[in-house]
Amino acid sequence: MELLKFFTAGNVDDGKSTLIGRLLYDSKSISTDIIEVLTRQSKTKGADTDLDLALLTDGLRAEREQGITIDVAYKYFSTDKRKFIIADTPGHEQYTRNxxxxxxxxxxxxVLIDARNGLTDQTKRHSIISSILGIPHLLVCINKMDLVEYSEEIFNKIKQDYLNFIKPLNLHNITFIPVSALEGDNVVESSTNMKWYKDLPLLTYLENIRIDEQYQNNSTRFQVQCVVRPQTKELHDYRGYAGSVLSGKLSVGDLVQVLPLDISTQISKIEKNGIEIQEASADDAIIIHLKDDLDISRGSSIVPIYQMPTIDNLVNATICWMDNKEYLKGQKFLLQQNSFRTKASIKEVLSKIDIHSYANIEDVIDIKLNDFTNVTIKTAENISYDSYATNRKTGAFILINENTNNTVAAGILH
Amino acid sequence: MDYLDKLEAEAIYILREVAGQFDKPALLFSGGKDSICLVHLALKAFRPGKFPFPLVHIDTGHNFVEALEYRDALVNKIGEQLIVRKVEDTIRERKLQDGKGKFPSRNGLQTYTLLDVIEEFGFDACIGGARRDEEKARAKERIFSIRDEFGQWDPKKQRPEIWNIYNGKIDKGENVRVFPISNWTEMDVWNYIKREKIELPSIYFTHERKCILTEYGQLMNVNEFVQLEETDTIITKNVRYRTVGDMTCTAAVESEAYTVDDIIEELKNTKISERGATRMDDRVSEAAMEDRKKSGYF
Incomplete structure (x- = not known):
């Protein structure tokens, strides 16, 4: 059985939590004791319905008090066909980082759009972020169709507006579905109220959409997380490099380059779960042995010599600022790319992306919470990477404030 | 890739990040199925090497004897270090008030012992088996959950956790709680136990037990800690435990499940959630778990 991870985006009141509640409820993934609690809470809150499905995902006291989603909530459900992980993400602009x-x-x-309002600032912002993150598939649900008399005309207009808006963006594989999360139209079952809609309901799409790794290039990437050295009598010379295959395939006998050492050697053995294997592929958690005894530590990359990544100490990136405190010119960071860490600073601020229009703003005065900025970063050590557009694993990094230890930015490399 | 392979790979990746990022980690072991899976995953992550951390058990004194026997047998088999610290000692040393009432719970008290053992050994990371599907506050917690020097979780100050990049950088005195199986559900755990043929304490399977029925309709085991009342009727039932916590706050469920397959079949048909069926500690308020985590709980 496959695993699909998805998230919900859209305006605050577009009914995201209700939709998730509906998926869980109709796929019978909520237990009776939880429903009892929700029914009780719905009553005390004076909700319009007997069962306010939004209460299911607002897990923190502050969220229930304010009736909004502040932080990501993860929910799990499965059908006979697939297992799903949902990240219920907040809609408010101030929680963009979440x-x-x-x-x-x-x-x-x-992406949820309220049929009565059409595209809003948040729809646009979330679509732009999805584009920056290179999300492989988009399901645009035009919600609250029950409140616009299930009008095909309105559905088509919003669909056209949306397609016009995303033309400059990097979004592909887009599907439009008219739904009513509250009434359940086209969520799990096909709606009888919208005979004009001939395609599938939402859940059927979720169950069947191809989970392709199209964003990944075929280059093989591996990073060392830790070194396994038992140092026992029997395994005196055992020295294995533990890590996960980030992308591509590694085989015994492959000629590889170790970075940033920049020395070539050969893979002599691969182990997975204590068993020797000949070949490992993406996501496999393995231990690699090399022919030569080298000084390899955490964060080192092992790549095939004929598929070298870019290696540089000056990189162009788009960063999303996540700290409440704004960027201070000259500030030093730790840049972390998977298990690799090095000191870094922002060498040049190039431009800011207007998150509502996708326009480039050349004159950047500051970098504040939730800003998307194009920058040049200088690193202390050379970083081995691929552009995020070709490899989501090696093209992504975070910036850590050395003083507070907080993650202050997330970035993608170009 | 099959979803169980994906979940396993993610958990091993996280365990290895702990090994790579921290000087003094520990694995919190309760003898329950989730922490048993963690040990199994750690074997896959680090063998033929030793674990880069000891197992730590906070012994509440209200444990099921089967869970303790299992713990000792497991540690013996894998040859790893086990540290046990007893809530009873903490109560005595710190002059704390022991749990009272009909079902005297040490659930809150074990936080003291946990924080003491973290300080005693200077642990900078504690690996735990909590899952996000268990409870709504847990659904909000990061995989690397930063705690201040009082062990407190602040849901408003959580670090963003982006892609699979884990930032475990902390100051001295702080620690990180790491939850490698955050994304597993109860059913995933059982499917994994089945696939990997993992042995479990016998109380997970059906057995005859003397119980009383609580006001919420839960079956509580009759034991030396529970204060029986005259109105209580002792009944003998075929039961099993869905979670293994303390004898004083974990309820049994009626069951005829003799094997892991039987359990999976039973779970497919059950309508009650794991914690709803078995935990008395969550019945206190809507935010019971959130509040306990804020004060240093697992």
Whole structure:
């Protein structure tokens, strides 16, 4: 059985939490004791319905009090066909960083649009972020169709508006579905209220959409997380490099380059779960042995000599600022790319992306919370990377404030 | 890739990040199925090497004897270090008030012992088996959850956790709680136990037990800690445990499940959630778990 990770984006009141509640409820993934609690809460909150499905995902006291989603909530459900992980992400602009967090690992985005309002600032912002993150699939759900008399005309107009808006963006594989999360139209079952819609309901799409790794190039990438050295009598010379295959395939006998050491050698053995294997592929957690005894530590990359990544200490990136405190000119960071860390600073601020129009703003005065900025970063050590557009694993990094230890930015490399 | 392979690979990746990022990690072991899976995953992550951390058990004194026997047998089999610290000692040394009432819980008290053992050994990372599907506050917690020097979780100050890049950088005195199986559900755990043929304490399977029925309709084991009342009727039932916590706050469920397959079949048909069926500690308020985490709980 496959696993699909998706997140929901859209305006605050577009009914994201209700939609998730609906998916869980109709796929019978909510237990009776939880429903009892929700029914009780719905009553005390004076909700319009007997069962306010939004209460299911607002897990923090502050969220229930304010009736909004502040942080990402992860929910799980499965059908006979697939297992799903949902990141329910907040809609408010001030929580963009949390939305970015929930979206970063997703295979698919559900973008909700209120049929009465059409495209809003948040729809645009979330679509732009999805584009920056290179989300492979988009399901645009035009919601609250029950409140516009299930009008095909309105559906088509919003669809056209949306297609016009995303023309300059990097979004592909887009599907439009008219739904009512509250009433359940086209969520799990096909709606009888919209005979004009001939395609599938949302859940059927989620169950069948191809989870392709199209964003990944075929280059093989591996990073060392830790070194396994038992140092026992029997395994005196055992020295294995533990890590996960980030992309591509590694085989015993492959000629490889170790970075940043920049020395070539050969893979002599691969182990997975204590068993020797000949070949390992993406996501496999393995231990690699090399022919030569080298000084390799955490963060080193092992790549095939004929598929070298870019190696540089000056890189262009788009960063999303995530700290409450704005960027201070000259500030030093730790840049972390998977298990590799090096000191870094922003050498040049190139431009800011207007998150509502996708326009480039050349004159950048500051970098504040939730800003998307194009920058040049200088690193202390050379970084081995691929552009994010070709490899989501080696083209992504975070910046850590050395003083507060906080993650202050997430970045993608160009 | 099959979803269980994906979940396994993610968990091993996280365990290795702990090994790579921290000087003094520990694995919190309770003898329950989730922490048993963690040990199994750690074997896959680090063998033929030793674990880069000891197992730490916070012994509440209210444990099921089967869970303790299992713990000792497991540690013996894998040859790793086990550190046990007893809540009883903490109560005595710190002059704390022991749990009271009909079901005297040490659930809150174990936080003291946990924080003490973290300080005693200077642990900078504690690996735990919590899952996001268990409870709504847990659904909000990061995989690397930063705690201040009082062990407190602040949901408003969580670090963004983007892609699979984990930032475990902390100051001295702080620690990180790491939850490698955050994305597993109860059913995933059982499917994994089945696939990997992992042995479990016997109380997960059906057995005859003397119980009383609580006001919420839960079956509580009759033991030396539970204060029986005259109105209580002792009944003998075929039961099993869905979670293994303390004898004083974990309820049994009626079951005829003799094997892992039986359990999976039973879970497919059950309508009650794991914690709803078995935990008395969550019944206190809507935010019971959030509040406990804010004060240093697992």
């Amino acid at each position: 939305m970015f967090t929930g979206a970063s690992n997703a295979d698919l985005a559900i």
